[in-house]
Amino acid sequence: MVGKYLIFLTQEEEIVINFIGKVFERYALLKKSNLPTKICPVCNLPFTWRKKWEKNWENVKYCSKRCRKN
Ligand SMILES: [Zn+2]
Numbered sequence: 001m002v003g004k005y006l007i008f009l010t011q012e013e014e015i016v017i018n019f020i021g022k023v024f025e026r027y028a029l030l031k032k033s034n035l036p037t038k039i040c041p042v043c044n045l046p047f048t049w050r051k052k053w054e055k056n057w058e059n060v061k062y063c064s065k066r067c068r069k070n
Contacts, residue, residue, distance in 0.1 A: 023044075035048045035049040036057065038061075042062055042067035043063060047063035
């Protein structure tokens with residue numbers, strides 16, 4: 001959305017801005033949910049506690065199977 005108004009930006013700058021926007025959106029969402037969160041070391045995005053991780057939340061490092069493979 002931000003990129004639409006900043007048409008003088010290069011494509012790389014637009015990607016960075018979109019990424020930052022995504023991170024802030026997620027943080028806002030997580031703040032609302034009040035669940036424990038971690039930062040995925042692969043995609044650098046925060047992810048939140050899920051029921052399936054109930055027993056091994058301490059060992060969970062990545063947000064998804066895809067990130068774990070990387
Ligand atoms: Zn990830």
